[in-house]
Amino acid sequence: MGSVTATVAPPIGRNIIPWFRTFAAITGSGFRRYSTYRQATVAGAFTNTVFGFLRCYVLLAVAAGAGGVAAGYSPAQLATFVWVGQGLLAVVLLWRWTDLADRIRTGEVASDLLRPVHPVVSYLATDLGRAGYALLTRFLPPVLTGLLFFDLVLPSRWQTVPLFVLSVGLAVVICFGCRFLVNATAYWLYDARGAMILWTLSSGVLAGLYFPLRFLPDWAAVPLWLATPFPSLLQTPLDVLVERDGAGIQAGMVGVQVLWAGLILLACRRVQRRAERKLVVQGG
Amino acid sequence: MTALPPDAPVIEARDLRKEFVVRVRAGRFRRTKRVVGAVDGIDLTVRRGEMIGYIGPNGAGKSTTLKMMTGVLSPSSGEVRVCGLPPVAQRVRLALRIGVVFGQRSQLWWDLPLRDSFDLLRHVYRVPAAEHAARLRRCRAELDLDGFLDIPVRQLSLGQRMRGELTAALLHGPEVLFLDEPTIGLDLVSRQAVRAFLAELGATGDTTLVLTTHDLADIERLCRRLVVIDHGRVVHDGSIEALHARYGSRRRVVADLEEPLAEPPVLPGAPLLRVEADGRRLVFACESATASEVVAGLARLVALRDIAIEEPDIEDVVARLYRAPAPTPAPTPAPAGDVAQGCSITSTAKVPGASAS
Ligand SMILES: Nc1ncnc2c1ncn2[C@@H]1O[C@H](COP(=O)(O)OP(=O)(O)OP(=O)(O)O)[C@@H](O)[C@H]1O
Ligand SMILES: [Mg+2]
Numbered sequence: 001m002g003s004v005t006a007t008v009a010p011p012i013g014r015n016i017i018p019w020f021r022t023f024a025a026i027t028g029s030g031f032r033r034y035s036t037y038r039q040a041t042v043a044g045a046f047t048n049t050v051f052g053f054l055r056c057y058v059l060l061a062v063a064a065g066a067g068g069v070a071a072g073y074s075p076a077q078l079a080t081f082v083w084v085g086q087g088l089l090a091v092v093l094l095w096r097w098t099d100l101a102d103r104i105r106t107g108e109v110a111s112d113l114l115r116p117v118h119p120v121v122s123y124l125a126t127d128l129g130r131a132g133y134a135l136l137t138r139f140l141p142p143v144l145t146g147l148l149f150f151d152l153v154l155p156s157r158w159q160t161v162p163l164f165v166l167s168v169g170l171a172v173v174i175c176f177g178c179r180f181l182v183n184a185t186a187y188w189l190y191d192a193r194g195a196m197i198l199w200t201l202s203s204g205v206l207a208g209l210y211f212p213l214r215f216l217p218d219w220a221a222v223p224l225w226l227a228t229p230f231p232s233l234l235q236t237p238l239d240v241l242v243e244r245d246g247a248g249i250q251a252g253m254v255g256v257q258v259l260w261a262g263l264i265l266l267a268c269r270r271v272q273r274r275a276e277r278k279l280v281v282q283g284g
Numbered sequence: 285m286t287a288l289p290p291d292a293p294v295i296e297a298r299d300l301r302k303e304f305v306v307r308v309r310a311g312r313f314r315r316t317k318r319v320v321g322a323v324d325g326i327d328l329t330v331r332r333g334e335m336i337g338y339i340g341p342n343g344a345g346k347s348t349t350l351k352m353m354t355g356v357l358s359p360s361s362g363e364v365r366v367c368g369l370p371p372v373a374q375r376v377r378l379a380l381r382i383g384v385v386f387g388q389r390s391q392l393w394w395d396l397p398l399r400d401s402f403d404l405l406r407h408v409y410r411v412p413a414a415e416h417a418a419r420l421r422r423c424r425a426e427l428d429l430d431g432f433l434d435i436p437v438r439q440l441s442l443g444q445r446m447r448g449e450l451t452a453a454l455l456h457g458p459e460v461l462f463l464d465e466p467t468i469g470l471d472l473v474s475r476q477a478v479r480a481f482l483a484e485l486g487a488t489g490d491t492t493l494v495l496t497t498h499d500l501a502d503i504e505r506l507c508r509r510l511v512v513i514d515h516g517r518v519v520h521d522g523s524i525e526a527l528h529a530r531y532g533s534r535r536r537v538v539a540d541l542e543e544p545l546a547e548p549p550v551l552p553g554a555p556l557l558r559v560e561a562d563g564r565r566l567v568f569a570c571e572s573a574t575a576s577e578v579v580a581g582l583a584r585l586v587a588l589r590d591i592a593i594e595e596p597d598i599e600d601v602v603a604r605l606y607r608a609p610a611p612t613p614a615p616t617p618a619p620a621g622d623v624a625q626g627c628s629i630t631s632t633a634k635v636p637g638a639s640a641s
Contacts, residue, residue: 021407029396032400108389111391113355113375115379115408122408280357
């Protein structure tokens with residue numbers, strides 16, 4: 001992801017500082033763009049908080065039924081998993097991102113192509129800005145609510161917080177890449193709705209939103225973790241935060257995320273390049 | 285950057301073509317493929333500082349050409365270079381050197397105020413702050429942006445947005461400007477402001493302009509060279525005067541009579557085009573006769589109430605070009621018998637003292 005363009009490779013060393021400045025400016029604009037939708041932000045934070053109560057009570061009941069500890073999580077860990085998960089949902093933004101598909105459909109994607117920045121880079125930068133805004137406005141309300149009403153675990157290892165921050169950042173990048181790919185089907189299919197539905201269905205289950213993936217047997221969970229990006233979207237940062245595993249596995253899971261982030265971004269770049277070769281810009 | 289020799293063409297297209305495959309319904313379930321040749325072999329050379337009007341009827345292939353020249357659409361065949369670069373392969377590099385406005389779609393960030401968009405563009409194009417500020421200052425003054433710089437783009441009126449788009453396309457000081465219907469939806473005052481602004485830009489001789497519009501007044505004001513395309517082919521490439529000459533556009537004399545005439549007068553070298561207002565108004569084309577000869581001849585023959593001389597009009601001559609059945613590749617002089625119909629009431633020049641009793 002170090003180059004500005006797929007078609008021209010500028011001398012990277014010399015351009016890296018202006019490149020970051022451009023990236024940061026686009027990120028800043030992403031933050032500002034999303035900050036204009038205050039009502040949606042409030043409504044979203046409220047909804048996530050309400051659903052947090054539902055999910056938390058269900059999981060705590062499951063844990064109680066299992067005699068306290070369920071799938072290796074204590075009740076406090078489960079509550080933390082749910083409430084932080086409710087906050088992260090809007091930060092990684094699993095669903096409801098159709099910007100690219102819409103712009104392909106209307107032909108407005110032409111404007112993205114007319115800028116001297118690679119589309120994957122500019123969409124990623126924008127998305128990081130969006131995630132930053134969501135971190136302030138959508139992450140905190142459910143987490144604070146959880147802290148207020150439930151017993152949550154606090155990290156005990158020194159590395160947990162930095163690992164969690166890194167893991168969330170990677171989750172955002174991976175999720176962005178997945179959404180970009182799903183949206184990019186519109187380049188070929190004109191309409192990305194089919195792919196979008198498939199994505200919505202699978203990501204909710206496989207990212208660990210509906211239940212922690214650790215409830216699955218190992219033969220299912222391990223391949224899921226390594227061979228698909230889904231657990232890296234939500235389950236990994238949460239497991240890192242609640243210290244579900246030992247320090248080694250905790251760091252290893254973040255390592256898996258790093259691999260997935262790189263892989264997905266490469267895939268995005270490749271898909272974009274292919275798309276541009278056959279792209280038909282709609283509308284006169 | 286590719287340094288071009290000063291007289292090298294800024295835009296060069298050779299046999300440029302674009303075909304679209306469209307699926308059309310044939311019967312209830314069946315769909316058949318049909319190939320639409322949107323651009324069908326265009327040759328074009330544009331030199332630095334030229335301002336060309338790129339016009340043609342709806343669906344002629346103007347926007348498609350501009351998309352290929354700006355690198356967002358791959359040609360089906362043929363060759364095109366802009367600033368010496370192949371647009372699609374070098375799109376990102378080219379983007380730094382061209383400015384584009386597609387009138388029907390926005391290049392601004394919908395949720396951001398213009399001020400923020402402009403600021404972001406400075407970073408995206410990596411323009412030095414002072415240069416950016418100077419250009420923005422000029423656009424603000426000439427396009428009158430100050431009233432709506434802080435309003436999100438989605439809340440701007442069409443004309444306000446278009447002025448913003450134009451500014452956005454200029455802030456990085458592009459060498460070539462591609463404008464696809466930039467005056468669409470502008471009111472008279474804004475349109476004049478935009479024209480004056482572009483005229484001034486063109487006067488410096490550094491910026492090359494390709495302008496697509498259906499408002500021929502834009503072209504008349506700005507472009508000395510006119511490229512007319514139809515069905516994806518160039519049907520005229522030359523000055524507006526050459527177009528008038530080709531179609532034999534002539535001045536016309538409009539005579540208002542005191543009394544309707546049963547038998548209109550016959551003037552040598554000036555055929556009667558129309559009789560209007562129940563025979564009270566006669567319209568003559570100045571073919572081999574001059575306007576003053578026609579006026580003098582009329583004054584001798586009939587009782588004139590008023591008289592007007594009309595210049596040939598670009599709209600009419602272009603309309604005739606659009607109506608021409610098969611596009612001819614090269615401009616050919618019109619045959620002598622091809623009499624003007626190309627005049628309009630818009631540019632009426634009254635002849636002082638021509639009223640006769
Ligand atoms: N994406 C597309 N898919 C299929 N056909 C297309 C597509 N875009 C344009 N065309 C066809 O190509 C032809 C040229 O279209 P184009 O948009 O270039 O016309 P234009 O000269 O810009 O017309 P206008 O004055 O109406 O803007 C039209 O016949 C149009 O139907
Ligand atoms: Mg068009």
